[in-house]
Amino acid sequence: MAARTFLGTLRLAILIAVLLFVALGAWLDRARSRDWDNTLRVTVYPASHSTDPGVRAYTAALQAEDFADVESFFIDEASGYGITLERPVRIRVSHAARELPPVLPDRPGPLTIALWSLRLRYFAARTAWNDSLPAPDIQVFALYSRLGPGSTAMPDSVGLSKGLIALTHLYGDAAAAGSNQVVLVHEVLHTLGATDKYDFATGQPLVPEGLGEQDRQPLYPQDLGEIMAGRIATSARDAVVADSLEQMLVGPVTALEIGWPP
Numbered sequence: 246m247a248a249r250t251f252l253g254t255l256r257l258a259i260l261i262a263v264l265l266f267v268a269l270g271a272w273l274d275r276a277r278s279r280d281w282d283n284t285l286r287v288t289v290y291p292a293s294h295s296t297d298p299g300v301r302a303y304t305a306a307l308q309a310e311d312f313a314d315v316e317s318f319f320i321d322e323a324s325g326y327g328i329t330l331e332r333p334v335r336i337r338v339s340h341a342a343r344e345l346p347p348v349l350p351d352r353p354g355p356l357t358i359a360l361w362s363l364r365l366r367y368f369a370a371r372t373a374w375n376d377s378l379p380a381p382d383i384q385v386f387a388l389y390s391r392l393g394p395g396s397t398a399m400p401d402s403v404g405l406s407k408g409l410i411a412l413t414h415l416y417g418d419a420a421a422a423g424s425n426q427v428v429l430v431h432e433v434l435h436t437l438g439a440t441d442k443y444d445f446a447t448g449q450p451l452v453p454e455g456l457g458e459q460d461r462q463p464l465y466p467q468d469l470g471e472i473m474a475g476r477i478a479t480s481a482r483d484a485v486v487a488d489s490l491e492q493m494l495v496g497p498v499t500a501l502e503i504g505w506p507p
């Protein structure tokens with residue numbers, strides 16, 4: 246009995262130590278990733294979430310050049326907030342993920358989310374370990390589905406604010422390359438601490454922090470969107486998905502959240 250209690254206590258102590266270690270590691274990673282002293286290295290791991298041959302071919306052919314607009318977006322936006330880093334973000338593409346990452350089930354409870362997040366972290370660590378590229382600061386797992394009629398509703402993309410890992414659901418079609426990049430940047434910014442700036446019930450950008458042009462007169466329709474709102478408000482009740490990062494910007498609230506000086 247006494248031995249069992251001792252083992253139980255030991256197990257609990259080890260569990261607490263592991264959790265503290267993970268929490269401290271996540272905090273250090275996040276602090277380091279938001280000081281903007283060095284280029285943030287982002288690796289995108291594309292994977293086909295579909296048996297469609299077109300999606301598979303598209304996914305297999307993706308290269309870093311396909312994400313050049315993401316790098317330009319960070320250069321333009323960061324310089325507007327006084328970040329003098331020549332290349333704030335550098336994207337690499339790796340085809341080292343041999344399996345699909347664990348996907349969060351529908352309507353998960355808190356325990357399911359916690360377990361899924363641990364599994365995703367483990368998957369991410371294993372993938373980085375098996376990769377010949379140097380370990381990145383941020384890992385983005387990009388799951389590509391088929392675009393067009395018959396394509397099912399896309400699950401939500403998620404960026405873990407602790408752990409610098411994002412799981413994005415994108416369309417495996419050149420026609421969606423621009424909107425894919427909008428989703429990708431949104432999730433990368435979540436990993437850096439940015440919060441959503443849209444109404445969860447309606448999807449409508451929040452006013453004013455979710456608007457790209459807060460001082461516009463009259464306010465609507467807006468031509469630009471705030472990246473963490475995800476969409477561009479055409480009226481107080483309507484919003485459209487952006488076709489490319491050129492229509493998006495980083496607003497002041499998001500900038501503050503990710504450590505860009507006001």
Ligand SMILES: [Zn+2]
Pocket residue numbers: 431435440441
């Ligand atoms: Zn979001």
